[in-house]
Amino acid sequence: MTTLSFIASLLLFLVIGYLLSIVFLPQPKSGASAFAFRLSAGAGLGIGVTSCIAFICLLAGLTRYLPAIDVAVCLVLGLICLALSRRGLAGKPPSLSQTRPFSGLLVVLAALFSIELIATILSFAVAFLKEPHGRWDAWLIWNMHARFLFRSGEAWRSVFAGGMEWSHWDYPLLLPLSAVRSWTYMGGESNTVPAVFAFLFTFLIIALLLFSLSLLRSRTHGLLATMILMGTPFFVSLGVSQFADIPFAFFVLATLIMLFFQGRSPENRTGSLILAGTAAGLCAWTKNEGLLFVLIAAVSVAGAAAVDGGGRQFVRRTGGFLAGALPVLLIVLYFKTRISPANDLVAGFSLAAASIKMLDPARYIEIAKAFFFTGISFTQGLIDVRVGMHFNPGAVNILLLAGYLLLAGVKTDPRDRICLFQTGAVLLLMLAGYFSVYVLTPLDLTYHLFTSLNRLFLQMWPSVIFVVFMIAGAPGEESAPGDGRDALPPLKPKAAKGKNKASLPEESSGRPLRDIPDREWTMSHEVRERNEYNKNPVRRHARLQREGDHSDDHREGAPA
Amino acid sequence: MGAFFSKYRARAGGLLVICLTGYAVLGLLWQNIRIYGGLPEKDPVTIHEERIRQLKPLLRASGEVGYVTTVENDRIFGFEKSFTNVEYLAQYALTQYTLAPLIVRNSPQFPLVIGNFLDGPPAPGFLEKNGLIELRDFGDGLILYRKDRKR
Secondary structure, X not given: OHHHXXXXXXXXXXXXXXXXHHHHOXXXXXXXXXXXXXXXXXXXXXXXXXXXXXXXXXXXXXXXXXXXXXXXXXXXXXXXXXXXXXXXXXXXXXXOOOOOOOOHHHHHHHHHHHHHHHHHHHHHHHHHHHOOOOXXXXXXXXXXXXXXXXXXXHHHHHHHHOOOHHHOOOOOOHHHHHHHHHHHHHOOOOOHHHHHHHHHHHHHHHHHHHHHHHHHOOHHHHHHHHHXXXXXXXXXXXXXXXXXXXXXXXXXXXXXXXXXXXXXXHHHHHHHHHHHHHHHHHHHOOOOHHHHHHHHHHHHHHHHHHHHHHHHHHHHHHHHHXXXXXXXXXXXXXXXXXXXXXXXXXXXXXXHHHHHHHOOHHHXXXXXXXXXXXXXXXXXXXXXXXXXXXXXXXXXXHHHHHHHHHHHOEOOOHHHHHHHHHHHHHHHHHHHHHHHHHHHOOOOHHHHHHXXXXXXXXXXXXXXXXXXXXXXXXXXXXXXXXXXXHHOOOOOOOOOOOOOOOOOOEOOOOOEHHHOOOHHHHOOHHHHHHHHHHHOHHHHHHHHHHHOOOOOOOOOOOOO | OHHHHHHHHHHHHHHHHHHHHHHHHHHHHHHHHHHHHOOOOXXXXXXXXXXXXXXXXXXXXXXXXXXXXXXXXXXXXXXXXXXXXXXXXXXXXXXXXXXOOOEEOOOOOOOEEEEEOOOOXXXXXXXXXXXXXXXXXXXXXXXXXXXXXXX
């Protein structure tokens, strides 16, 4: 019975998340990748949203009705989906890469990927058996908070004023409340529940990376990127540790992916942006550094909209992003102002001490050194405090990404240019933000760096891999960077407009190809050849004749 | 010529990723399989939980209880901050983890005090100084004390 209840709790957040993705995301395209993408993005968002619902129920004293409330939310979302589908909600689909048939290379790659995936799942399982309660922060913070909230019943608020600062009661409640929610369904505690959430978030990140890149670039991009992520020992180790850094990494990645979907779906921009805002808001509901992320992401969206589209787009896009983030941010705000104690970094902050630290060059040098060493080494695992900061690059690290980029080359899709700047800026500003926090920290600097920096880097790691693979080419697609086949002109031109003018085919986005100055950069070898062919008026005419189009017979150079 | 090199460069990039990630993934799996063979029947947290759980029938479900260990209370966090010994904090946190929502205070100044002496007994005179009288010894370094009201 408890297992069935647990499964019901999982299914409900999955359905809620999936329906949210249907409501807000324009139909990417039909097919397994699109369905799997919705499912992986929706599952994570569903966990976050149901955690927010659980918090509201906790505040209202309605925890016992939680399953009924979840079902009601499901029904409402289902009705919205139904109504929108009747009105034709889809609008124009985003312009995505075309699915190519499986080539030999892709089959080999998929087979190797499957082996790595199975090995990763086995590694996760063994690590779970070794430490079923997770590691240090799991039982010192996250699972302990879940136990307090579940076991305290109506008196749950008192624990926040309990003076247990060492357990960081100011930390947001997404992860603890997800466990509490499932325990409420089950009617009792189980140590397996937090471990299941750890498993889900770890493999949802893998799925999200795989399917988003498959849709936005190509399957090869998706497979190679996820192989790098699975080859990161610290990713698996932190996932099984049941820390909140992996859920946080999921929401950061989801935010950035939604920004790319917004860039690719000009007809339905606010839908993806609303989901991006929700994911960013859920970052703030997962960890305190999420507040910095929301701020940076919002500024980046606003900045990109102002540069790209002017005042109207600025209002529309920023409004869309904030509309998604605001409901979650209101919950975070309420929690921070009414329930949680002060954060240790904020409580220990003083202007006098901060100004001294800001003027101390030794701190900057120490932090820069730690950033450099950790940047090279963080993929390998926890820092051994007995050894200190040292080089420990391992097989998979940031240099592998750089090496791959060097070999595969930079081949971006022009449609992603704004998003690449936007997401690159978000990641760099996050690093700059973390650097500033370390400069001003009231904690012992070495202690603070040793105990947190590698986790902060790992939070960004899936997103960094994603952005790099949005930039890089891939084997087997050397001449089709960005898999821009969806933007290929058809062989047969459309009807001519006006005298001496053959119409240019338009992309599915409705944007004329001639407006994309470096379009050729994104074309396959085959298309380049075809275009060269078309430039030759004699050959072109002959071809049009074959295809039965005589619209530009009168062009100069056309044979009589 | 350029296209030729570009093609093989990209393939080399893919091969590099496959080789290094394969090595990393299988290396991690091998490491975990080796660990699996030597895994104890129970992990340390579960063992600690079972040990501490024995206290539950003697304690209230909520409220507060004191805590003492091998070292003075104010040194538990100091040792962790200086990376000298994280065990004391881990034992304290796991005691709290097990007994939640009862709050375990890192102080001997409570009517009931848990003694967790996995790493040896406290300094001589520490218990007397704090007026702690043994209520029950559960073995394995776990003792429940009551505070002498006169102290």
